[in-house]
Amino acid sequence: MKPALLPVDEALARILRLGAALPPEDVALPDALGRVMASAAVADRDQPPFSTSSMDGYAVADGAARGDSLLVIGESAAGQRFAGSVHAGTAVRIFTGAPLPDGAHRVIPQEDVSRAGDTITITDDQSSRFVRAQGDDFQAGSTYFPRRPLRPADLGLLASMNAATVRCHRRPRVAIIPGGDELVQIGAHAGPDQIVASGDLAVAAMVEQAGAIAQRLPIARDNAPSIRAAFDAAAGADLIITIGGASVGDHDLIAPTARAMGAEIDFHRIALQPGKPLMAGKMGDAVFIGLPGNPVSAQICTMVFILPLLSVMSGLDAAPLPTQKVRLAADLPANGNRQHYMRVFTGPDGVTPVRSQESNLQSLLAAADGVIVRPIAAPPAKVGDLVDFIAF
Numbered sequence: 001m002k003p004a005l006l007p008v009d010e011a012l013a014r015i016l017r018l019g020a021a022l023p024p025e026d027v028a029l030p031d032a033l034g035r036v037m038a039s040a041a042v043a044d045r046d047q048p049p050f051s052t053s054s055m056d057g058y059a060v061a062d063g064a065a066r067g068d069s070l071l072v073i074g075e076s077a078a079g080q081r082f083a084g085s086v087h088a089g090t091a092v093r094i095f096t097g098a099p100l101p102d103g104a105h106r107v108i109p110q111e112d113v114s115r116a117g118d119t120i121t122i123t124d125d126q127s128s129r130f131v132r133a134q135g136d137d138f139q140a141g142s143t144y145f146p147r148r149p150l151r152p153a154d155l156g157l158l159a160s161m162n163a164a165t166v167r168c169h170r171r172p173r174v175a176i177i178p179g180g181d182e183l184v185q186i187g188a189h190a191g192p193d194q195i196v197a198s199g200d201l202a203v204a205a206m207v208e209q210a211g212a213i214a215q216r217l218p219i220a221r222d223n224a225p226s227i228r229a230a231f232d233a234a235a236g237a238d239l240i241i242t243i244g245g246a247s248v249g250d251h252d253l254i255a256p257t258a259r260a261m262g263a264e265i266d267f268h269r270i271a272l273q274p275g276k277p278l279m280a281g282k283m284g285d286a287v288f289i290g291l292p293g294n295p296v297s298a299q300i301c302t303m304v305f306i307l308p309l310l311s312v313m314s315g316l317d318a319a320p321l322p323t324q325k326v327r328l329a330a331d332l333p334a335n336g337n338r339q340h341y342m343r344v345f346t347g348p349d350g351v352t353p354v355r356s357q358e359s360n361l362q363s364l365l366a367a368a369d370g371v372i373v374r375p376i377a378a379p380p381a382k383v384g385d386l387v388d389f390i391a392f
C-alpha cells in the first residue's frame with residue numbers, strides 16, 4: 001500500500017516549527033526599507049518640536065479680529081524664531097514651518113490682510129488657527145514598532161524621530177542549489193538532451209522579493225559527491241533549498257545524500273499538486289527544504305511554504321496567503337487525493353483554468369493570474385460556484 005501523503009496544512013505547520021526569528025542587528029535607517037524591526041524605536045524629541053505656523057502670514061495674539069490694524073514688530077522664519085512676544089495690537093511676520101512666537105495664538109494668512117508699511121489690517125477671518133501644536137505628530141519618548149516590513153512612510157517617520165539606526169532581524173540567507181545532470185546555466189550552450197536551469201532563478205527571485213538574501217549555487221550533478229559539495233558550499237545559510245532530485249527515481253539522490261550528511265528529514269512527500277515530492281528538515285542549524293524539480297511545482301511550493309517560513313525567520317508571524325472567494329467561469333472535474341493549486345486566468349465572469357495543469361509548463365504559470373485551491377476529494381464544481389483564489 002502507498003504511504004499516506006502529509007496534508008498541506010500539516011506540512012506547513014511542521015515547516016514553520018523548523019524556523020525561528022533571526023537575531024537582531026543595527027541597520028542604518030536609509031538601508032532599512034523592507035526590513036523587519038526587532039525592537040521599538042524611541043523618539044528623542046517632540047514633533048513638531050515647537051508650535052509652528054502652517055501658513056505664510058502674520059502671528060497674532062488672542063482676540064485679534066477682522067478690521068483690526070496691528071503693528072508688525074518682527075519676523076519668525078523657519079529655523080529662526082522671533083525672540084520677543086506678540087501682544088494685543090501687534091503682529092509678527094511668520095512663514096510656514098516657523099516657530100510660533102510667544103504670546104501668539106494664531107496665524108492670519110497673508111492673503112487675509114492688507115499691509116501698508118509696518119501696519120497690517122485684517123481683511124478676512126478664517127476659522128482655522130493655522131497653528132501646528134508642539135508634539136501633535138508624536139512626543140519625546142513615543143515608541144514605534146510596526147510589525148511588518150518597513151515601508152517608505154515608516155522610514156520618514158523614523159527619521160523624524162531621529163532614529164539613525166534601527167534594530168532589525170537579520171535577513172535570512174538562503175542558499176539555492178539546482179540539481180540535475182541535464183541542467184546547464186542560463187546563456188551556456190545547451191546540448192540536445194539538456195535544459196536550461198530556470199526554476200532556481202524564479203525561486204531566488206521570490207526569496208529576494210520576500211526580503212531575504214538569495215545565494216544561487218552552482219548546479220549539483222546527480223551523484224552524491226557533487227550534491228555533498230553543493231551542501232558544503234551552502235554552509236552558513238539559514239535556509240538551504242535544493243531544486244530537483246526530490247522524487248523516487250534512481251537519480252533522485254537529494255534525500256539520501258542529505259541524510260548521510262547528518263540532515264534530519266522531518267517529512268518527505270505531501271498531498272499537494274503540484275509539489276508532491278517536497279521534503280523538509282534540518283541540516284545543522286539551517287532549515288533544509290528539498291523542492292521538486294518541475295519549475296511550476298518548485299514555485300508553488302515556494303509560495304505555499306517558503307514565503308511563510310521566511311516571514312517567521314524575518315521576525316513576523318506567518319500570515320496566511322491572501323485568499324479571496326471568486327466564481328468559476330468553467331466547470332471543474334472532481335479533485336483527487338492531493339490539494340490542487342490550479343493555475344487560472346481571471347475574467348469578467350470568474351476564473352478559468354489555464355489549458356493544462358502540467359507542472360513543467362512555465363508559459364502557463366507566467367500567464368496565469370493566480371491559483372485556485374481545490375481541496376482533497378472535492379466533488380465536481382460548476383460554473384458560478386465559489387472557490388478560493390490566491391492572486392500572483
Ligand SMILES: Nc1nc2c(c(=O)[nH]1)N[C@H]1C(S)=C(S)[C@@H](COP(=O)(O)OP(=O)(O)OC[C@H]3O[C@@H](n4cnc5c(N)ncnc54)[C@H](O)[C@@H]3O)O[C@H]1N2
Pocket residue numbers: 178179180182183195196197198199200243244245246247248249252274275276277291292293294295297359
Ligand atoms: N514514480 C514516480 N515518479 C515521480 C513521482 C512519483 O510520485 N512517483 N512524482 C512526480 C512528481 S509529482 C514530480 S514534481 C517530479 C519531481 O521530481 P524531482 O524533484 O526528482 O525532479 P527532477 O526529476 O530532478 O526534475 C523534474 C523535472 O524538472 C526539471 N528541472 C529540474 N530542475 C530544474 C531547474 N532548476 N530548472 C528547470 N527545470 C528543472 C527536470 O529537468 C525535469 O524535467 O517527479 C515525478 N516523478
Ligand code: MOO
Pocket residue numbers: 272273274275276277292294297359
Ligand atoms: O507534484 Mo508534481 O509537482 O505534480 O508535478
